[in-house]
Amino acid sequence: xxxLKSLSRKFTSAASAxxxxxxxxxxxxxxxxxxxxxxxxxxxxQVDMYDSLPVPHGLVRFGVAPDHPEVKNxxxxxxxxxxDSRFHFLGNVTIGKTEGGLTVEELKSxxxxxxxxxxxxxxxxxxxxxxxxxxVEAASAFVGWYNGLPAYRDLAxxxxxxxxxxxxxxxxxxxxxxxILLSPIDVLRKTDITEYALEALSKSRIKHVHVVGRRGxxxxxxxxxxxxxxxxxxxxxxxxxxxxxxxxxTESQAILxxxxxxxxxxxxxxxxxxxxxxxxxxxxxxxxxxxxILTNQDRTAIHGIEYELNxxxxxxxQARKAVGTxxxxxxxxxxxxxxxxxxxxxxxxxPFDARQGRVPNRxxxxxxxxxxVPGLYTAGWLKRGPTGVIVSTMQDAYETADTIxxxxxxxxxxxxxxxxxxxxxLEPLLKERGVRVVSFDDWKKIEAAEFAAGAKLGKPREKFSxxxxxxxxxxx
Numbered sequence: 001x002x003x004l005k006s007l008s009r010k011f012t013s014a015a016s017a018x019x020x021x022x023x024x025x026x027x028x029x030x031x032x033x034x035x036x037x038x039x040x041x042x043x044x045x046q047v048d049m050y051d052s053l054p055v056p057h058g059l060v061r062f063g064v065a066p067d068h069p070e071v072k073n074x075x076x077x078x079x080x081x082x083x084d085s086r087f088h089f090l091g092n093v094t095i096g097k098t099e100g101g102l103t104v105e106e107l108k109s110x111x112x113x114x115x116x117x118x119x120x121x122x123x124x125x126x127x128x129x130x131x132x133x134x135x136v137e138a139a140s141a142f143v144g145w146y147n148g149l150p151a152y153r154d155l156a157x158x159x160x161x162x163x164x165x166x167x168x169x170x171x172x173x174x175x176x177x178x179x180i181l182l183s184p185i186d187v188l189r190k191t192d193i194t195e196y197a198l199e200a201l202s203k204s205r206i207k208h209v210h211v212v213g214r215r216g217x218x219x220x221x222x223x224x225x226x227x228x229x230x231x232x233x234x235x236x237x238x239x240x241x242x243x244x245x246x247x248x249x250t251e252s253q254a255i256l257x258x259x260x261x262x263x264x265x266x267x268x269x270x271x272x273x274x275x276x277x278x279x280x281x282x283x284x285x286x287x288x289x290x291x292x293i294l295t296n297q298d299r300t301a302i303h304g305i306e307y308e309l310n311x312x313x314x315x316x317x318q319a320r321k322a323v324g325t326x327x328x329x330x331x332x333x334x335x336x337x338x339x340x341x342x343x344x345x346x347x348x349x350x351p352f353d354a355r356q357g358r359v360p361n362r363x364x365x366x367x368x369x370x371x372x373v374p375g376l377y378t379a380g381w382l383k384r385g386p387t388g389v390i391v392s393t394m395q396d397a398y399e400t401a402d403t404i405x406x407x408x409x410x411x412x413x414x415x416x417x418x419x420x421x422x423x424x425x426l427e428p429l430l431k432e433r434g435v436r437v438v439s440f441d442d443w444k445k446i447e448a449a450e451f452a453a454g455a456k457l458g459k460p461r462e463k464f465s466x467x468x469x470x471x472x473x474x475x476x
Contacts, residue, residue, distance in 0.1 A: 019044050021111045023049075023107050026050075026382075027056035027058055027089065028060065028117065029074065030117035031058075031117040033379075033398065034398075037397065037398045037402070039084055039086055042405050047087045048090060051091050051092075052093065053091060053092065054443065054471060055438075055443055056082070061148075062143075065179070065180065066188065067191050087440075088423060088439070091443060092438045092467070095118075099433070104348060108375070110420050111420055114377070115400070116382055117380045118382060120357070120386040124340050124341040126338050129292045130293035133299050134156075134302075135334060136302060136336045137157060137336075142177050142180075145194075146180060146201075148465035149465070153196075162335055164208045164332060164333040165181060166210045166331065167210070168336065168340060169339030170213035171220075171221035171341075177339065178230065178282050180193075184234060189459065191459060192462070209282045210283050210285055211283065217249070218317075224268055227269060231268065231273045236275060236278055237275045237276055237277055237281040238275065238282060239281055239283040249269075269284075288307035288309060289307060291307060302333070302335070306328055307330075310325060351367065358384065358385050359378040359382050363403045364401075364404070365403050374416075375415035377403065377404055379401075442474050450462055450464060
């Protein structure tokens with residue numbers, strides 16, 4: 001116990017000779033923003049950031065739509081963090097198992113604290129019959145596929161077998177995938193979308209995309225920016241029950257007058273698109289809950305989806321509930337993408353709330369049975385659930401960083417043990433396990449190769465979508 005008290009005393013001063021060593025698990029926005037804040041507020045900090053892939057940036061690289069380059073500008077901020085001599089990136093290291101990486105216990109042995117910010121990698125299922133049939137896929141898998149995420153490099157979709165796709169869910173991701181499916185190929189060619197996705201989309205027969213939600217327009221989760229872009233798609237008509245939308249907006253004026261962002265969103269929706277007739281179309285459909293995917297006899301393909309029609313109950317606000325009417329309706333389609341949310345997955349060694357799909361915490365400090373766990377922190381979607389945009393992740397990460405700083409200032413107990421060496425103390429283990437650790441300098445070489453490949457194609461970059469190709473750059 002004396003050693004812990006000694007350690008705490010040292011950390012009560014940011015000018016202490018002993019650096020505060022933090023391991024960050026996950027290299028997305030939450031991890032980088034927490035590191036950024038902490039390095040500023042507690043200068044005597046050493047940060048080692050781990051990621052299972054050789055490349056950093058997480059959701060910014062693999063989740064942001066390729067036609068949204070401005071959102072990816074945050075990478076510049078992350079690069080500045082990574083260039084700090086107190087920061088080290090260790091890519092291609094999996095945390096949570098010995099194969100290809102380290103256990104949480106092994107990580108804890110060499111750090112004063114560990115921040116878990118590895119996001120939400122699994123999608124939520126619809127839980128309806130035939131959801132496992134080919135042609136039904138997670139929107140997150142589709143996004144990962146066109147953005148070069150190695151796990152989805154070989155995803156197969158029936159893009160050439162049907163002219164109609166259904167997207168279940170009405171958030172920003174739902175509009176992203178609908179927009180990518182309907183965007184002109186020549187527009188996509190100028191983005192960093194992968195070449196294999198471009199080739200597949202150039203052969204796609206998809207002309208109609210239905211974006212379906214179980215509630216009404218006021219409960220839709222997409223933002224004005226996303227909706228405005230969708231309405232502006234060239235040569236794509238917008239279809240909806242305009243009378244229903246108008247009535248919902250009229251009845252909700254009292255709410256809209258107090259909620260400017262929602263009022264702006266409803267204004268864009270009511271205005272719609274100037275394009276009424278076109279070869280391609282997209283629609284917003286409300287008050288429908290999927291009940292079954294309709295397939296051919298041998299379940300090798302889908303041909304439609306059955307919904308139960310809903311009605312809205314409760315006060316006129318964004319929390320109104322959808323209640324089934326017992327009336328069912330079928331819709332023909334050849335592909336279904338579900339976009340009803342993400343969930344985090346647990347890794348051995350940290351508390352996890354399976355029902356909420358996140359790590360229990362108080363302002364970013366990990367809890368177990370409502371008791372603070374010394375030296376363990378969380379940020380991002382793993383902390384609060386898969387909601388919000390990059391700005392809200394930044395605010396969330398800063399909150400966690402401030403919690404860490406407060407704990408340091410107050411001499412709170414961190415992880416047990418002395419003589420912490422950080423990554424250097426784990427190097428022998430990684431070497432023994434044959435793990436090839438990728439540094440930030442290594443990543444910049446990979447990125448330079450992507451820029452060069454993209455320049456030849458007239459695009460910002462051409463991402464490597466296989467880990468072996470990323471590592472091969474370092475051998476050339």
